[in-house]
Amino acid sequence: MEVLGLRSPAEGDWARLRAIQYSDLHRVSMVRAVGQGIAAILAVTLYASSVSAWLLGAWLAVLGFAIWQVGVIDAGLAEIDKGTMTRAQFRKQTFSVGVCALPWVFALFYFVPHGSTTEHYALWTVVAMLIAGSAAMLTPAPIATVVFCTVVGGAGTASFILTGDWTFAVASAAYVMTILAGTIRAARTYLSAKIAEAGVAEKDEVVSLLLREFEEKESDWLWQVDTNRRIRAASPRFAFAMGAEPHEIEGQSFVRLIAGDNLTAVETPRSLHELAERLKRRESFSNLLVQVEVGGETRWWELSGTPMRDDNGAYVGFRGVGSDVTEQRDRDEKIAYLARYDTLTGLPNRLMLTESLGEAMRFSEQWKTRCAFLMIDLDRFKQVNDSLGHQIGDRLLAKVSERLRSVITDNERCGRLGGDEFAVVIRDVADVERVRQIAHAIIETLSQPYVVDNHTLFIGASVGSAIGPRDGSSVETLMRNADLALYRAKDEGGGEHFGYLPSLHADAEERRKLELSLRNAIGNRELELNFQPVVNANSEDVVSFEALLRWNSSEHGFVSPAKFIPLAEDTRLIVPIGEWVLHEACVEATRWPEHIRVAVNVSGEQLLEPGFSGKIVKALAMSGLPAHRLEVEVTESVFLRDGRTANQTLNEIMALGCSVALDDFGTGYSSLGYLRNLRFSTIKVDRSFVQGAAADNPESLAIIRAVVAMAQSLEMSTTAEGVEDAEQAKLIRDLGCTKIQGYYFGRPMAAKEARSLLARRVRAA
Missing domain, CATH: 3.30.450.20 (PAS domain)
Structure with missing residues (x-):
């Protein structure tokens, strides 16, 4: 019943199943029509002499119309496999086949009585062949075969019963039953094959769809x-x-x-x-x-x-x-490049240099050779960067990298560690002298003048080197030892190359211990102030004292200011130490006569510290010292780092009533812009010019005269430092300086001695 379409299947959709089943029916429609036509012609031929012509013609017309109608309906099912078949379409197709069977029923019941027994048998033979052909052709539509065979075969059996031919009646019935059984079996096989074929096609379609989507998306x-x-x-x-x-x-x-x-x-x-x-x-x-x-x-x-x-x-x-x-x-590749190369200079970065040094050390260990690592630090680059800006500094670094490339060979690799630090890895050091040659070539090449955006710039380079595996068996050790050697080169004033020595570890350890002691110096009361007098050039009366910091460490003994002041600035300990100096100097100045001022040196780290002017106010308030008795001394270097902040802070200090002195004028990147933007009270002439003038050096004499003339025009006083005898004092006085400071008038002394000096001067007056 499910195969015939008279009952819905237990699994699957009836409409889809019928669509698959009936999809090929239109392909045999023409063959069926031709077969029906041939059978009709044979029937007409058999009964042409016994049945009237007009009846045969009418019969042929009705049969032809029925065959045409079936063909139209079958053609309408040509694309049915793309969708579903409705029950109305199913019934319409079945009914059309039943209608096509009726003319043959008429022929069996009307033509047979008018003809002979032979013609009866012949007509049944034609009908039997038609039934067999229909069973073979209508496999996609088994219900149509069942209807046609049942109707036409039943009519044939009935025609033999009416003529009394029971043998042929039974034979006809058996034949029809056999055809029906074969039809159902063939239809089941056909339907199973079509279902399997549809499943494969559906899978192919799904795969093709997935592949198309895969390729498209x-x-x-x-x-x-x-x-x-x-x-x-x-x-x-x-x-x-x-x-x-x-x-x-x-x-x-x-x-x-x-x-x-x-x-x-x-x-x-x-x-x-x-x-x-x-x-x-x-x-x-x-x-x-x-x-x-x-x-x-x-x-x-x-x-x-x-x-x-x-x-x-x-x-x-x-x-x-x-x-x-x-x-x-x-x-x-770009990410890998950025991970190993410096974007500014195009040189290998720290990571790649570290890898290269590791490879060089493995090569040295394998072949029992030596390698080397050179650390390079640019001298005076910071001043260029601070004064002209980072863009000029970046262009300068790019030019430095070009010069480094021109110095090295295939045996070396140069790179940038960061900031103004560069490095060179030497893979194979056949001769230690080669390391010195490369180092001196780097210093000489990098020290040549640069032209960047119409600025002629002069910088230098310091180089520290370490040779592996002699100076270190690991990458970290070799790099650290080269850094120690570089630090030694910088300590010597720069522009030098130093190779690693084991004693540098002792220096580094001493520096570490010195820094640790310095951190505790205030708490341990190890710091003290000395005061050096500044006198009027004409009357030689003391007008002020410069507060100078001294450190007498319980662990290291007396430590030179030239040693611990740079250390304090590098570690930013100068900020709390400077605050202590400011407070102690103000307190001590309150014990002096009211016309004596105190001068305190302020570093760039202090001046650029947020709220520094507030610390000045705090020191004055706690000590009770009038603001006009405090003079703040700064050097030109503070303007190179951040001129805007420095100007703002100094203006705030002068607004309090304090005076500001420009120390060491002429020894750095001197600029008249400093004097135009700030009303300094004093310009201090460095001792190097005083000593040069005493030795009749024309450049020193010219510089002092120029400074004095400029100060007078700007209504500023001048202080000459480093005067050591009467002859130098007379020279400075003749040159026009208003104040003098030096050993001739007094060395730096303890606070108690400064008070005694002032007391003696008062009694002498």
């Missing part, structure tokens, strides 16, 4: 080659990746096609060799990165493939997927 594509490694079934996206049409690359050698000119090059890319070998050995591969050439352009493809075999296990080719990963590879 992804950058991947499919490729396939035969046993000769020639392309077959080229997909559109694969052809697009090759810059061609599918038919243009079909049948071409896969490896030759993607290799392009690389196949005839002196050095074929290794990845192409590997691909060819995998295909030759029939080995599966996955995510194989291959360098290809497409349209004269080098690209990178990622290929995966697996060999194909037929049902007998024979090799029939390769199939796989691929994708163009050129952009991804370029992006990965």
Whole structure:
């Protein structure tokens, strides 16, 4: 009943099942019509002499119309497999076949009585053949066969019963039953085959749909080659990746096609060799990165493939997927480049230099040779960066990197560690003298003048070196020891090369211990102030004292200011120490006569500290010292770091009523802009010019005269430092300086001695 369509199946959709079943019915419609026509002609021929012509003609017309109607209905079911079949369509088709059977029923009941027994048998033979043909042709529509066979076969059996021919009646009935049974069996087989075929087609369609979506939405594509490694079934996206049409690359050698000119090059890319070998050995591969050439352009493809075999296990080719990963590879290479190269100079960065030094040390250990590591620090670069800006500084660093490249050879690798620090790795040091040669060549080359944006700049370089494995058996140790040697070169004034010595560790350890002691110096009351008098150049009366810091450490003894002041600035300990100095100097000044001022040196670290002017106010308030008795001394270096902040802070200090002195004028990057922007009370002439003038040095004399003249025009006083005898005092007085400071009038002394000196001067007056 399910096969006939008279009952819904237990599983599946009746409408979809009928659509699959009836989809091929239209293909046999013409054969059925021809068969019906031939059978009708034979029937008319048999009864042409016994039945009237007009009745036979009418019969043929009715049969022809019925056959035509069945053909129209079958043609309407041609595309039924793409959708579903309704029960109305099912009944309409079945009914049309039943209508087509009625003319034959009429012939069996009306023509037979008018003819002979022979003609009866002949007519049944035609009908039997028609029934058999219908059973064979109407396999897609078994219910139609059942209807036609039952109606026409039943009429034939009845015609033999009416004539009393029971033998043929039974035979006819048996024949019809056999046809019906065969029809149902054939229909079941046909329907099963169609269901299986539809399932395969549906799966193929799903796979094709997935593949189309895969190729349309992804950058991947499919490729396939035969046993000769020639392309077959080229997909559109694969052809697009090759810059061609599918038919243009079909049948071409896969490896030759993607290799392009690389196949005839002196050095074929290794990845192409590997691909060819995998295909030759029939080995599966996955995510194989291959360098290809497409349209004269080098690209990178990622290929995966697996060999194909037929049902007998024979090799029939390769199939796989691929994708163009050129952009991804370029992006990965850029990331790798940024991870190992400095973006500003293009030199290897710290990471790559560390890796290179590690390779050099492994090479040295393997071949019992030596390697070296040079650390380079630029001298006076900070002043350039602070005074002219970071853009000029960056361009200067780029020029430094170019000069470094010109010095090194293939045996060396230079790079930038960061800031103004560079380094050189020497892979093989056959002679230690080679290290010195490279170091001195670097210093000489980097010390030549630079022209950046119409600025002529002069910087230098200091170099520290360490030789491995003598000076260190690990990368970290060798780099640290080269850094110690560089620190020694900087301590010596720069522009020098120093090699590592074991004693440098002792110096570094001493510096570490010194820093630790300095951190506790205030709490341990180890710091004290000395005061050096400043006198009027004409009357030689004391007008002020300069507060000078001294450190008498319980662990290290007396430590020179030249040693611990730079250390305090490097570690920023100068900020709390400077605050202590300011407070103690103000307190001590309150014990002096009211016309005596105190001068306190302020470093750049202090001046640029947020709220420094507030600390001045605090010191004055706590000590009770009037603001006009405090003079703050600064050097030109504070303006190089952050001139705007320095000017703002000094203006705030002068607004309090304090005076500001410019110390060591003429020894640094002197600029009249400082004097124009700030109303300094005093300009201090460095002792080097005083000593030069005493030795009749014309440049020193000219500088002092110029400073004095400029100060007078700006209504500022001048203080000459470093006066050591009466002759120098007279010279300075004659040159026009208003104040003098030096050993001739008093060395730096303790606070108690300063008070005693003032007391003696008062009694002498």
